[in-house]
Each structure stands twice: as structure tokens, then as C-alpha cells.
Amino acid sequence: MAQKEHILIVGAGLCGSLLALRLAQRGYKISLVEKRPDLRKTDISAGRSINLALSDRGIRGLRLAGLEEKIQKLCIPMHGRMIHDKNENTFLSPYSGLEEEYINSISRGDLNALLLDEAEALSNVNIRFNQECIALDLDKPEAFFRDFTTKEEQKLTADVIIGTDGAGSVVRQSMMQDKDFLFSFSQDYLQHGYKELSFKPAKNGGYQVEKNALHIWPRGENMLIALPNLDGSFTVTLFLSYEKGLHNFKNLSSKEEIEAYFKEQFPDAYKLMPHLAEEFAENPVGPLGTVKCSPWTKNGKTLLMGDAAHAIVPFYGQGMNASFEDVAVLDQILDKNYSTWEQIFKAYEKARKKDTDAIADLAIDNFDEMKAHTAAPIFQEKRKLETAFEQNYPEQYASKYRLVTFREDIGYAEALKIGRTQDKAILKLLSAKNLDNKLSLQEKLNLVKTKTKNLLQDTGVVKQL
Amino acid sequence: MAQKEHILIVGAGLCGSLLALRLAQRGYKISLVEKRPDLRKTDISAGRSINLALSDRGIRGLRLAGLEEKIQKLCIPMHGRMIHDKNENTFLSPYSGLEEEYINSISRGDLNALLLDEAEALSNVNIRFNQECIALDLDKPEAFFRDFTTKEEQKLTADVIIGTDGAGSVVRQSMMQDKDFLFSFSQDYLQHGYKELSFKPAKNGGYQVEKNALHIWPRGENMLIALPNLDGSFTVTLFLSYEKGLHNFKNLSSKEEIEAYFKEQFPDAYKLMPHLAEEFAENPVGPLGTVKCSPWTKNGKTLLMGDAAHAIVPFYGQGMNASFEDVAVLDQILDKNYSTWEQIFKAYEKARKKDTDAIADLAIDNFDEMKAHTAAPIFQEKRKLETAFEQNYPEQYASKYRLVTFREDIGYAEALKIGRTQDKAILKLLSAKNLDNKLSLQEKLNLVKTKTKNLLQDTGVVKQL
Numbered sequence: 001m002a003q004k005e006h007i008l009i010v011g012a013g014l015c016g017s018l019l020a021l022r023l024a025q026r027g028y029k030i031s032l033v034e035k036r037p038d039l040r041k042t043d044i045s046a047g048r049s050i051n052l053a054l055s056d057r058g059i060r061g062l063r064l065a066g067l068e069e070k071i072q073k074l075c076i077p078m079h080g081r082m083i084h085d086k087n088e089n090t091f092l093s094p095y096s097g098l099e100e101e102y103i104n105s106i107s108r109g110d111l112n113a114l115l116l117d118e119a120e121a122l123s124n125v126n127i128r129f130n131q132e133c134i135a136l137d138l139d140k141p142e143a144f145f146r147d148f149t150t151k152e153e154q155k156l157t158a159d160v161i162i163g164t165d166g167a168g169s170v171v172r173q174s175m176m177q178d179k180d181f182l183f184s185f186s187q188d189y190l191q192h193g194y195k196e197l198s199f200k201p202a203k204n205g206g207y208q209v210e211k212n213a214l215h216i217w218p219r220g221e222n223m224l225i226a227l228p229n230l231d232g233s234f235t236v237t238l239f240l241s242y243e244k245g246l247h248n249f250k251n252l253s254s255k256e257e258i259e260a261y262f263k264e265q266f267p268d269a270y271k272l273m274p275h276l277a278e279e280f281a282e283n284p285v286g287p288l289g290t291v292k293c294s295p296w297t298k299n300g301k302t303l304l305m306g307d308a309a310h311a312i313v314p315f316y317g318q319g320m321n322a323s324f325e326d327v328a329v330l331d332q333i334l335d336k337n338y339s340t341w342e343q344i345f346k347a348y349e350k351a352r353k354k355d356t357d358a359i360a361d362l363a364i365d366n367f368d369e370m371k372a373h374t375a376a377p378i379f380q381e382k383r384k385l386e387t388a389f390e391q392n393y394p395e396q397y398a399s400k401y402r403l404v405t406f407r408e409d410i411g412y413a414e415a416l417k418i419g420r421t422q423d424k425a426i427l428k429l430l431s432a433k434n435l436d437n438k439l440s441l442q443e444k445l446n447l448v449k450t451k452t453k454n455l456l457q458d459t460g461v462v463k464q465l
Numbered sequence: 466m467a468q469k470e471h472i473l474i475v476g477a478g479l480c481g482s483l484l485a486l487r488l489a490q491r492g493y494k495i496s497l498v499e500k501r502p503d504l505r506k507t508d509i510s511a512g513r514s515i516n517l518a519l520s521d522r523g524i525r526g527l528r529l530a531g532l533e534e535k536i537q538k539l540c541i542p543m544h545g546r547m548i549h550d551k552n553e554n555t556f557l558s559p560y561s562g563l564e565e566e567y568i569n570s571i572s573r574g575d576l577n578a579l580l581l582d583e584a585e586a587l588s589n590v591n592i593r594f595n596q597e598c599i600a601l602d603l604d605k606p607e608a609f610f611r612d613f614t615t616k617e618e619q620k621l622t623a624d625v626i627i628g629t630d631g632a633g634s635v636v637r638q639s640m641m642q643d644k645d646f647l648f649s650f651s652q653d654y655l656q657h658g659y660k661e662l663s664f665k666p667a668k669n670g671g672y673q674v675e676k677n678a679l680h681i682w683p684r685g686e687n688m689l690i691a692l693p694n695l696d697g698s699f700t701v702t703l704f705l706s707y708e709k710g711l712h713n714f715k716n717l718s719s720k721e722e723i724e725a726y727f728k729e730q731f732p733d734a735y736k737l738m739p740h741l742a743e744e745f746a747e748n749p750v751g752p753l754g755t756v757k758c759s760p761w762t763k764n765g766k767t768l769l770m771g772d773a774a775h776a777i778v779p780f781y782g783q784g785m786n787a788s789f790e791d792v793a794v795l796d797q798i799l800d801k802n803y804s805t806w807e808q809i810f811k812a813y814e815k816a817r818k819k820d821t822d823a824i825a826d827l828a829i830d831n832f833d834e835m836k837a838h839t840a841a842p843i844f845q846e847k848r849k850l851e852t853a854f855e856q857n858y859p860e861q862y863a864s865k866y867r868l869v870t871f872r873e874d875i876g877y878a879e880a881l882k883i884g885r886t887q888d889k890a891i892l893k894l895l896s897a898k899n900l901d902n903k904l905s906l907q908e909k910l911n912l913v914k915t916k917t918k919n920l921l922q923d924t925g926v927v928k929q930l
Contacts, residue, residue, distance in 0.1 A: 186651030
């Protein structure tokens, strides 16, 4: 295939910007079109979370585009979960037994700006802002855009169109509406929503709580989390049921109710939030949804990537990472010298879909783990044991969290299969009191590995039947 | 709640017609509005299958409306699956060990006409045809209709609106488009489509193959089935992959290819289809999709029922039966004297949703069972054993098929849980050669029951973790 083909990318968020950069580096002519204004010139919240957790799979995509070093100064390492109980006690649960394995808090805006700068610097990239995609012809392909200011409409054509226009993708909607196209689709909302709040920087410009951790206040059905920002502040997110339970977004409305709820549930956080009631009133409640669909391409003319293809809930910190890994997987497929875009896009979906389905399911698992299990003694016991395994036998053991977050060499689907089975094995052994303290750590590890192997075989047998 | 409230039902197919009849019998004022012409006056194919399998859950709904006797003369009992192999051998696999448990082939058109006649005979039912629902206001509630002939538009209001407008429901689409409503939704298409064909009546007006059976030609990935009609004909349906495998809907196009395929795969059926190539060319390929969604009501003003709420693939013969059971479940809820429609609709969804989710999954299970397993020796061995259990110990054993089809006293979700576990238990015992012929039937049954119980407990334990 000639390297001068023209690719139209709809959506210049994190995924679209990195994709534009990488495909331009490969020699394609790129048009990158974005609905919103240029975030480097306007102070906009894209209606999405302010900071994110960047980890190995995301870094893989950035590395491919030559950005691994440049992003270092945007990153704040988080080595584990800092769990806060109701009595203001805290303890750190490390993400891995290995010091060099950690996740990073990063500003969505800063990272997106860097990606846009890098893409814009290439002569074969053309970026346009304030252009809302309003319709597509998937077969030609063509896309129609309306200018936010002038309201003028224009048609853009290209050899292929890639939709990286997020969870509410217009490109995906046009696939959904196409009567000639059997498009499987699902959107699933949790019964919880989220609201962003904040801790301000300390008076000396430092951090009011431990900087290098992801803070969690697990409270069974609901939870509060906090991630650090470079300026000393934290972005704090409340995950709360819309309608259920004693306290929910529907019934928490007066200043008094809100303050009483925080004071009771998150007393140490409450002390750091003198502006709580104002922020709570001003900031919207966002929904938490999962989107899956297939096929991602219609006839090799259009392709969905990133959240447009697989929006997930934020609880594994993998939304952005999965999108950047998408770019890396597509890049690998492009190396294979297929002769048509249809072959490329089908091979890409075949390689990728099972993994994005898996991370969607894992992200929902992790909501339960974060809001409830992190506070349960048996899960704390399990995490301690896993940390010990990883510290002493890093080659022999990787927890589910480590497999998902730090093992870019294996896919999410494999991580899910092994990780869930290991979890089940350890919990079964712990609840049957089979991991007696008379056993050495190596003996415990052997028991866990054997139990895991047996459970995996059982699953295999059941599948065959 | 006053019994004179006005209910607008959108869609006068099988579910909408029975619902209108039953709610009118309860005293409500009913407007039933249908997009298509009156099927009693026009010869239309609704784009749906011509005949259907009516079984106990469907009969429960019809009984409630006082129609159990009237439908008898429309029914052709089918006592089991008549399996046809490639060498034209056949054998009958009974649906149940009990003679009185069978399913019925019934004409969709005849049954719908009966339901419309019965509803129309009531003074508090108003039926309008040729009125396409084009939009809704879910909050008022109001629905807008366009007349097929005059193109005039009109608005109808009611106390509540119930959408029984099928798999492509406009009522559901308006929920999907409502930005203020967190509507979880999925549509999943199989890789297979279906095409309807036929066997004509014998020259003497009788049947060319066994009348009282559902005929199946299982061929691994694809299959042919046939259900009898009252006039001696059979409606024959080919389930075939769209694109995959040696033969598929994409590559079967010439008369020669079609005939060669049928001659090789379905030789006995082929002999009964002199008009095969013409029918194949004329009849469309239909998609096979599953729709799930939630919530079914927005604020107690609108409700989805039948295929609009839960469209399923046809392989368990439960689509119509589930829709009629919907009417029976809603009827039970109405007996409970809730004070608002919101309470009624929420209680209905709570009672019903788990079961319609289950039948959707069971229907997909059964596709695998019909197209492949029915031909496999171990599954035939399993069916023989289950039939013997049911004949000798009807109180002690019910197969998954019997639980789903003949046990209206338990829900689909329970049938799924018990049925799948039993299947797994028998297959494990058979493949481990544990059901030795030296054992008595009672001993075999005891082994199966113990194994099932253990597997169910295992699942329970895993869930707790």
C-alpha cells in the first residue's frame, strides 16, 4: 500500500492525537478534526476526569511515538493504594512487590497538549478544531462537519476514516443507524455516578496528604479517591449511587447533608475540603458506562478506536492506557504488509477485541475490589501474601493487578483469565485455612500455583463440554 | 388506582394484542395502534417467521384471557425433534418423557387475528392500523403517529404508554435517545442469518413428512428445520452463516450451487423442494439478534414489553411464549394493588427481567445444541437417559428443555441455573464412564442428582468469594 494515503481522524482527544502522530510518523497524510476548541488555547474541561493514571501499556504507545522521556516531567509516581478508614487510620497497599513497578498520575490536559504539539510539528498533519462531525457516509467514506462559530458545513473525504471520538462517538452512531450493517452494540451504566472535588495545595505549595499514592476511602457501596496533581492539589472523586442506599446523589442536596455525610464517612478528607459544599453544588454528576461493539469496521473504509470502540469504567485506571495500546497494536498490524485496509482493520479487530472486552470486565471487577474488598481483612491478607510473592519471587508470581497494569507483554484477556483464577485460588486457600503460617513462603506459593493450575484445568474441561 | 385509566399500546403484534385484550378485561380503556395494515384484511408477511412453537408459558398467558380452548384448533402438536442425518436416516428425540408434554406449531397470522378479534369485541378497546409511531415524549407521555396513506400526523396521549412494537421498537429507541435517562442497552447479532423455504402439502392434502414433530437437519455450523402447517405444508427454515464456512449466504447464489448444497447436505428435504431455487432467490435473509435493555420504564409513564424489551433468537421456540408470559406476570403485579404506575412497572421489571435475560442466553445455548449437539453421540446418550428419567421418575427429574418449556411454575432464570448444571453433571458423568450399565436407572438418577447438587454448591461458594 502506498504510504501517502490520506487518513481522516475524527476526534483529537488522547487516542486521536497519539494516533495522528504515529500514523504521520509512518508517512500517511493525516487530517485530525476536533469538535471542541484547541485545549492549548482555551481553558476547557472536556467533561472528563482531570487527571488519569498512566501505566505500562499507555507508555508503550507513547514510547512508539518517541515520547517516553518527554512525558516523565508530567508524571507523579503512585506506588500503591493509600487506604483511609473511618477512624482516619491509613495504610499503604503497594501495587506491586517490585519498586520499579508503579503507576503515574498525569494531567489529561497537559498530556493531550503535548500530543497535539508533537503531531502539529509534522508537515503531513493538518489539525482543525471547532468542527463537529454531524454525519458520515461509511461506504465512500465521507464525513460532514459543522463549524462551531460560522455554522458552515463542509464535507471531508479520505481513503479511510478512523473514529476516535470517544464514548459518545458519532462515527459509531452512524454504524448503529446503518440498516445494511449488522452492528452488535452494548452500553451498560452502573447504578453509581461520579463527582469531582478537590484538595487544594498546602500553604507552602506542597501536598496535604502523601503525594506518591492513590488515596482510597472504601466504604462498601460507595467510595472516595484522590490523585495528586503537579501543583500540589489533588483531584478527588466521589463514586456514589444515584438512588440507592442511605446516602446517594438524589438525596444529598443541602450543604448540611453533604457536610454531615463527608464528616462521618471521610473525616480526614473532610478536614481538607473547606470548599466542599460549593464544589459539590457546582460540579456535575457524571455517569459510569461501558460500551462494547463489533465489528469496528464497515468494509475497511471506517474504523473505531479508543473509547469510541470500547469505553470502560475508570476503576482499573486503564481507559487511556487501553487506547494508547490500541495505537501500538494497530502499528504492529501495519508492519505486516497487508494489501488492503479491510484486511488491516479486520486483523486489528481480531487481535484487539478480546483484550478490550476483557479490560471492560476487569474494570467492573475492580470497582467491587476498590469500594469494598480493599477494606476486608481476607483481601488485605491476600494482598500481603501477593506482595510477598512478588518481592521474593518476581519471576514466579504476578498478581491480577500486576498482570493488568505492568505486564504489557501479555494481553488483557490473558491477564483476566490468569488473574481471576489466581484470586479465586488464594481466597479459597485462605478461607479453608490452608495457607498456614508454619509453611514457608515458597510452600505457600507452590500451593497457590497448584490450586490455580487445577482451577484453570477445570474451566478448560467445562468449556470442552 | 381507578380502573378507567387510559393505556396506549404501541404495536398490535402477538404481545400487544394479548396485552390489549387482557388489560381491557381488567377494565382499562385501551388504544391499540399498529404501523402495518390489518392482517385480517390484507395478506402481509410481517417480515417474521410464518409459524411458531407455542408451549406452556405462552398458553398460560392465553388461558388468562380465556382463550385456551379457542386456540386448540390452530395447534399442531409436535412431540419431539425428528433428526435427519445426511444418509436420510431419521430418529425421534422426544421433548419430554411424559406424553402430555409437547409443543405446538401454530400460525403467527391465525393467532394474531384471533387475538385482534377478541380484543376488538370489547367496547373499551380501540384499534387503529396503518399508524406508524414516529416519536414520543416519554415524560408526558405522548406519542406521535403518521398515517400510512394520508401521511397525516396525530398526537395521542394516555395515562401510560406501553411499547410492544417489537425488536426494532420505536418506543425503545426514544428511551435510547433520551439524554436524561441512563438506559443500558445491547443488541447482539449472530454470525448466522435465516431464510424461509417450504415443503408443499402432499397431493392428497396430507403431510409429506411426519406431521407431529419439529424436523431438524443438524449440520454442525448450519442447520435446516421444518414445522408443520394446518394445510399440510411445512415452513422450512435454513440457518446459515452469512460469510463463514465452505457454504454461506454470501457465496450460495447460483441455482446450481444452491441445489448442489441442499442435495449434499439435506438430501431427503431436497427431494421435497422442487421449487427450492426460486424460493431461495425470492425470500430475504433475516438477521438473528438478541436485544436486552434496562430500565424498561422511564418514571412510570412508559413501559417496554415483549420483543421491544427482550428480543431473542428463535432456537428455544420461546420468543412468543416469553411475551405472553410477560402479560401474565404484569397481570399478577396488577393484582397487588400498588398505588402508582411507577411502582407497578418497577415491580414488574424486578420480577421479570432476570427471567427474560435468562431465556435470551438459553436461546443461544440451544442454537449450539440444535445445529451440532443433536447429532453428537454423547448428547444423544444424554437425551436418552433424560427421557428415561422423565418417563420413570417424572416427579424427580426434569431436563433443561422440560424446565424451560413445560414448567411454567418456575422462572427461566431458575430453569437456566438448574438446567445448565444438570447438563454439565450428566456430561461429566458420561464422559468419565460413571453411568455404567450395571447401575439401575434409579442409581444413575441418584448419581446425576448428587453431582448436580455438588456443582450447584461449588457455584454458590465461588459467588460468595
